[in-house]
Amino acid sequence: MPGHALAILAAYPERSCFQEPVEVATRFGVTDFSKKLFCAGDEKTDRFIRSLLDEVMGVFPFPYIHIGGDEALKEDWKRCKKCQSLRKAQGLTNERELQGYFLNRMVAYLEQRGRRAIVWNDGLCDTLSSSAIAQDWTPFFIEGRGRTARHIRAGGQAIMSAYLRVYYDLPYALIPLKATYQYEPVFHNISGEQEGNILGVEAAIWTEWIDTEEKLFFNTLPRLAATAETGWTKRRTPYYAFLMRLKPHYDLYRRLGMTYARDVERPYSLWRRISGTWTFLRKETHAELLEQTRRDSHGDQSKNNKSKR
Template identity: 45%
Template sequence: MIPLPKAAVSREGRFPLPEGAAVWIDPALADAREGIFSLLPGLCPGREDADVRFSHDAVIPGEAYRLVCDEKGVGIAASGVAGAVYGAATLRQLLAGENDPPYLAIEDAPRFPWRGISLDVCRHFFPADTIRKLINALALYKFNTLHLHLSDDQGFRVESERFPKLNSVGSFRKSSAVKRGRGEVQDGIPHGGFYAKAEVRELVAYAAARGISVIPEFDVPGHTTAMLAAYPELSCDGRKTEVETSYGIKDFSAHILCGGDGRVYEFLACLIDEMLELFPAPYFHLGGDEAVKTEWRKCEKCRQAIREHGLSGERALQGYLLERLRLHLRERGREAIIWNDGLADTTGTEFVCQHWLTGLGKGKRRTVRHLNAGGRAIMSDFFRLYFDYPYAMTPLKKTYQYKMLPRGLTREAESRVLGGECAIWTEWIEDEEKLFFNLLPRLAAAGEIFWSAPGAADYAGFVRRLSAQYRIYDEMELPYARGMEQPKNRLARAKTVRAFYGKNAYVELDSR
């Protein structure tokens, strides 16, 4: 099983579960029905005396479940949708390869309340059907959060009736980079798209039926070239621009919403209100990362805002902007998330900090200070949890052995680490095959470190359990990277790193 349960006791014997066996679901768990059968596609609805029974138990905590397999069949108890779906996910794991589940008793609950993935649909747009496939893969490993990165320099991805140019202009670009660094070229192929509001509502409901919340991210004040292509008057100088076709932090990164223009705050407040109608989750991601403030330093409106509000400089002005938006969200019963490099003296502990920037110091220190001061954090260490990197750069073992709690935290602060979130940025991931190749089996490793107790198993044990996962991926018709649990030799690693700079990096990954 992946992830390993909190407690399990097994004994000799198996229950003979025939193909097409009946499943009974307590009416109190009716909202879990869709999620249960999506995980158990070979089973059929049945009566209360069915071989597989889902019963309601109000005493069990929300995301916990109990599973017992004995001579009477399989019984799963939960208090709500999430627990019932997670119990179904465990049963799917037990059935992998053979239909007769072993006699055992499981009491299970997650280590962390936040277990998510961030998917970038801006650099490359993915249709709703691909998102549904991802949601089903997340349910298999008991993830509960899908964070959609919906606006960036390269595109804006949700229908807006209040600001229609965000779609007619901001959702499409004329070309895409096909190589980065020296010698970058453009493919000359128009790229774009956006999710209609009806599609968003359907995806949110589809995820909810599987115990998953959808969290939107609209990144501000940087990463906003697509917004400014649609509404250039929201920039510091009002110059016209186009939706970006390159990637990374380059000259175009200076495109930033004006921090001293009241129209920007009105625009963002109105846009947020429109998006809140689509996304009922209690959290809303404001981005705040990698905001290059070159234009702010030259802008009289920004300098005036810094003086008027007694701010120390441009970084504090960004914090002021984000704090105003956080208060706007709070008035509507929502909480704000920002990336950890967006933290500033003017951003309080009320923000949830998403920790990505780590390594040599400042980013990690900001996160630790934030947690020790009373803030909360989601761990997304890019060295270990960014899955757009090739396996040679971020091998499976590196993800599996990630320690979720950073050093320097007080015991109380450790309890404010909400959990973890892996991320996949799609600059060089242009299709569904490459997307899932990079995600599977990495989602299995991330799912286990987010759910299971630390030290529950070693990497060798995890690798032994992976073979059953490959059978499930085949049944779900999902592409995956088989054999990536094994270390590469140096030549293969060098080839892979080099290949990462082209579009088809995954072609090189199987070389030994």
């Protein structure tokens, strides 16, 4: 919230700014599901979301609840009389501060019930309560990382989940294993004491492009071993030493019948990485797995031919 709510707004259009009927998204992309937001200026929407949070808390007894906050395109808020009335009444400068006000109400509601909210870092603003936990996902060239650092310096806590390091749904051409292993979940513009506000590392795997268990394991393994070292060890060894330690893991994956990505440490040319990423973006999302399957099939065929001789 307030974005990524298209499925709810399709069922309850009255909770949006203009109460227009919308369809549930059938394709991927930020503009598809984040240009329609909950109406921040409607008290009924506020009560509606609180009732949803009550239901979630009734099902999940855990102390943390992720409330989103990412990729919220605020064009509707700029045109909505209720949202603009609330923004002016609260003395807020812009719609980003309005989002902070909106999220703060939900953060406080959860806090009153003994829970803590997690918010994506591109949804942070300087007015957001430091009791919320920031989840840092945006690449270094997006301003959201600066917001995470400011949140930590203000006493807030953070979970590190860099998009270009630990998003397992993305292809190895874009995020090779070495990049995942060398991920440093730290900031250089916070103090050593403030580093204690970094709770840890969390990898993500979004399943829009993953429709089989085979593809799930292929994208996850052996990346998971690399992320484990990032999160659990203070001093990591050189990458080649990590590759040596991976060999027993490969044996384990095979014994368990798990598909895993092999040869991902092989140095690819920049052109092959660009080509592989472009193939993925063209929605040929299984290309790397299919290439490995073809190599395996070709290898098996070669062995059969040799045995016949």
